[in-house]
Amino acid sequence: MPDSPRAATAPRLPSLTGLRFAAALLVFGVHAYSFIPVGGFAHDLGHLLLDPGDLGVSFFFVLSGFVLTWAARGDGPAPxxxxxxxxxxxxxxxxxxxxxxxxxxxxxxxxxxLIDPVGNRMNQVNGHNLTTSVFLVQAWFPDDVTYLGINPVAWSLSCEIAFYAAFPLLYPLLRHLAGRALAVAAIGLVALGLLMPLIAHLWVDPDYQRWFVYILPVTRGVEFALGIALALLVRSGAWRGPGLPVATGLFVANYLAVNLLPHQVRDTAAVLATTALLIPAAATADLTGARSVWRHPALVRLGDASYAFFLVHLTIITTVMTYLGRSHDYPAWQAVPLGLGFLVVSYAVAMPLHRYVEAPAMRLLRRRRRPAAIPAPRAPQPDRVGVG
Structure with missing residues (x-):
């Protein structure tokens, strides 16, 4: 996903960039698992470790609100x-x-x-799909032929565009909340995210419930708004939550238990609460100088290219698997090297895309931005409380 804490002014939060790589890897894992048929123990292990990887998108949505807020100052998003x-x-x-x-x-x-002229690929190129993809509005259409059109991962960018449009309204609204009210708002947003499947069950046509809960930008905007609230809590010194090791452990345990939950909850909200602990914990570790494995230079470099990686990895997987075929199970000794090969090739394509397209655009953006110092978080006041 696009937003990166490195785009913000000082102090930088490199652990969030490293975590971007981890979240992108989760999304890659679920797509590799979905498109490389395996059976037996390998299938069961993949179901445990890789199948919940689509929840990495939830992490990106919360992170997007967090880093945009971290970069913003004053009453508006771009003073x-x-x-x-x-x-x-x-x-x-x-x-x-x-x-x-x-x-x-x-x-x-x-x-x-050319490889498979009679294949029934849902995300075909046509005028409608090309138009909705170019303008990034595909997530507003409830049919999966549209919102998964051409490059299926791009539906999440359609959500991001909506988030950017809403940010100038959401940021001032949440910024003026006091510490206690802001903490309550953050808890309320987590609760609202958890309730979305119930809301869909009660008021949304069954044919559109999956779209409403997982795709619709308005619904996913709850996670973005949560990111704004969390950043404001950290920035004001009002955050109260576990340290990075505990937050990471809670997230991992939550992730491994995801498939035990009802599928209605599992699809989006399953890791929302632990994501709301992990992101502020990583940011606080950077601000205080606490140890963080996510600040390792290799992880930060991979995290810098994670947006480009996110954009291209599924295209590479689906193209190669169209050639290799998916009509039979691949034994683990073939499936694992194939998946690792997809990972290497995806980053081999993503790195030049990041270096020669994304990074120059960001340099232009930084030249257009007026430098602004970000003060260190203030010491918490007696009337301020946090989440956790």
Whole structure:
């Protein structure tokens, strides 16, 4: 996903960049597991370790709200720049790399048609899918042929575009809450996220419940708003939560237990509470200088390229698997090297995309941004409470 804490002014939060790599790896894992058929023990292990990887998207949505808030100052999202320059910056952050990846996905469909001309691939290129993909509005359509069109992962960017449009409204609203009220708001947003499947069950047509809970930008905006509230708590010194080792352990335990939950809850909200602990814990570790494995330079470098990696990995997986075929199970000794090969190739494509397209656009964005110092978190006041 696009937002990166390295885009913000000092103090930097490199642990969040390292965690971006981990979240992208989770998403990659579920797609590799979904497209490489395996059986027996390998299938069961993949179900435990890889199948919940789509919940990495929830992590990205919370992180997006957090890092945009971390970079914002004053009453608006872009003090001294205005909304026009704010949205221009968001355009530079998303679109250059996205359009290159979209062109790659279109080319992959052409290759797939040559390999398998009678294949029933849902995400075919047509005028409707191309239009909704170019303008990143596919998530607003309830049919999976549209919201998974051409490059299926791009539905999440359709949500991000909606989040950016809402940020100038959400940020001032939450910023003016006091510490206690802000903590209550954060807890309420977690609860609302957990209640979304029930809301869908009660008031949404069964044919559209999956779209409402998992795809619809309005629904997923709860996670984005939660990220805003968490960043404000950390920035004000009002955050109260476990340290990074405990928060990481809670998240891992939660992740491994996801498939034991009812599928209605499992789809989006299953790790929301522990994500709400992990992101502030990582940020606080950076601010206080506490030990954090996520600050390792290799993880930060991989995290820097995670957006480009996210954009291209599924295109690579589906193109190769169209050639290899999915009509039979692959033994573990074939499936594991194949998955690792997809990982290496995806980053081999993502690194140049990041270096020559995404990074130059970000340098242009930074030249357009007026430097602003971010003060260290204030000591908590007696009337302030946090989450946790």
């Amino acid at each position: 001294g720049r205005g909304l026009g320059r704010f949205f221009a910056g968001r355009f530079l952050r998303i679109y250059p790399a996205y359009l290159v990846a979209l062109a790659l996905a279109v080319a992959s469909k052409w290759v797939g048609d």
